[in-house]
Amino acid sequence: MRDTPLSNCERRFLLKAVEEKKRLDGRQTYDYRNIKITFGTDYGCCIVELGRTRVLCQVSCELVPPKDSRPTEGIMFFNLELSPMASPAFEPNRQSELLVMLNRQLERCLRNSKCIDTESLCVVSGEKVWQIRVDVHVLNHDGNLMDAASIAAISALSHFRRPDVAIQGRDITVFSPEERDPIPLSIYHMPICVSFAFFLQGSYLLVDPCEREERVKDGLLVIAMNKHREICSIQSSGGIMLLKDQVLRCSKIASVKVSEITELINKALENDRKIRKEGGKFGFAESMPKERITALKRDEAPVEMTDVKETASEINILRSVSSPVLVAMGTAQVGEGIVNSWGLDEDEEDEPQTEDTKTDEVMVISDSEEEEVVILNEEAQ
């Protein structure tokens, strides 16, 4: 499906608003939208909501032989997918520029910064290492996918627990989560991407552009940083000319934002850990608020129960329902069964009629074709 084209008047209005330093939702130039991080019931599953942009990340692991060039290191694999659910502009199985850019930036931010200790993922050098796979799915596109994806990826990696292993010589035993507690990954630092959108030949910039602001931007600058003020990667796209002091200013803003976001991630992880330890309910279902749509909501309607009994007895009389007949201990019959009218002639041969049925033996009346019909509470009174 095609995406709605941007009309000229919208473009003019958005640029005029940027000049006057006004944003569509009333934010300031350097403000982020509300960030909400929720974790699922599995370890390593995380949903990040940045305003209306929603991104889901799932981390999983597997034992594989290592790469020949690096026999003592584990393998990290990143994958980001844009599904048509996120926006009508995304078509399935199409390699668009945006997808390539997001994938490359995510890899650069997490792999080249060496935020995960890959040596600790080695089980048997040269034979078995852990391969950690990070899958990011975009659920709704309302601008600034890069930031949301990086926050989701690093939160999911910090939340993830891999199974414990024991090595005896050449034998590897992988313990299930019930046998031994799974171990978290060793993460040195949390790199987070911050996006800056530039307008009107670089004279104006906005942090965290929403989808419509992204459409009228001239260029994009993405800075990946951690809270120790170390820059992990910088990428500038769109072909705009940036001045040195602009880039320095952006990195200063990025360091402030990154420390706020890192604190938020740590708080969310701490909350989740606390709830799991106390045995409370955790997961996505608990974090979703109930009663969202309110315009057509109705109050509960009481059900009239006063004349239920009379109505029921009337129905009974009308249909002449027979009362149950106790055939033997533990078996009763209501009404006559319908005679099998399919005419299986070979079954109607003479069967030896056993007259001596004991009274305490339970009779099986059912027609089921199962070999053994189990009757519950056989030995009950």
Next chain:
Amino acid sequence: MDTIHACFKEKIGEVLLPGDVFSFRLPESGDGSIKTEKIICGPGLRRNGEEVQVCKSGILRHKQPNMYWIDSQQRRYVPAKGESVIGVVTSKSGDIFKVDVGGSEQASLSYLAFEGATKRNRPNVQVGDLVYGQFTIANKDMEPELVCIDSCGRANGMGVFGADGLLFKVSLGLVRRLLAPQSEIIKDLEKIFPFELVVGMNGRVWVKAKTVQQTLIVTNLLETSENMTSQQRQTLFKRVAEGSL
């Protein structure tokens, strides 16, 4: 005689789900005079032989004398004949413009369908402009067609518009509430400050006020008044009017 109306009447204002059925029993008194009644089933209701079935979930509404329909929440627009919509021109090819109206197909708009347009005197329409037009053909088998003149040949408010101002999208239910004859939302909004408003039945609304800030305020107010009761909305508007810039 009143069985049909009575069947509906007891459910007016109640939430119905797809699959609910209204079946009618003919009056058993054999007086021979069965009056035929006409009932108009609006959107969300469908006749199925002797029954009327509900096909959309929502609240049953009634308008005198005999019109019933289901009021439902929806954001996806389906083109219907006679409705006035806001479209965005996407391409010009020969004699027709292709206009995006938010449906599954792009609508076509002929360059002669403007007021005072002749073969020599072409209208000044560029790609990316906003047009307000009506559907002449809109069924599910063909691409819809728009025109910007009415049956007398006059523009009547339709055509290209919107040099400035902001276009945004809301749900179809809110659009119907805005276009109702005595719309409370519009009346409340008027008291705050003056602005221009164009409402398309495809869920698109165009707003222009004196300054950018005021335009943004009106946009946000309209978007949030979708899920508020009239009480909450009036308190919000009052707060804005007092603290308005």
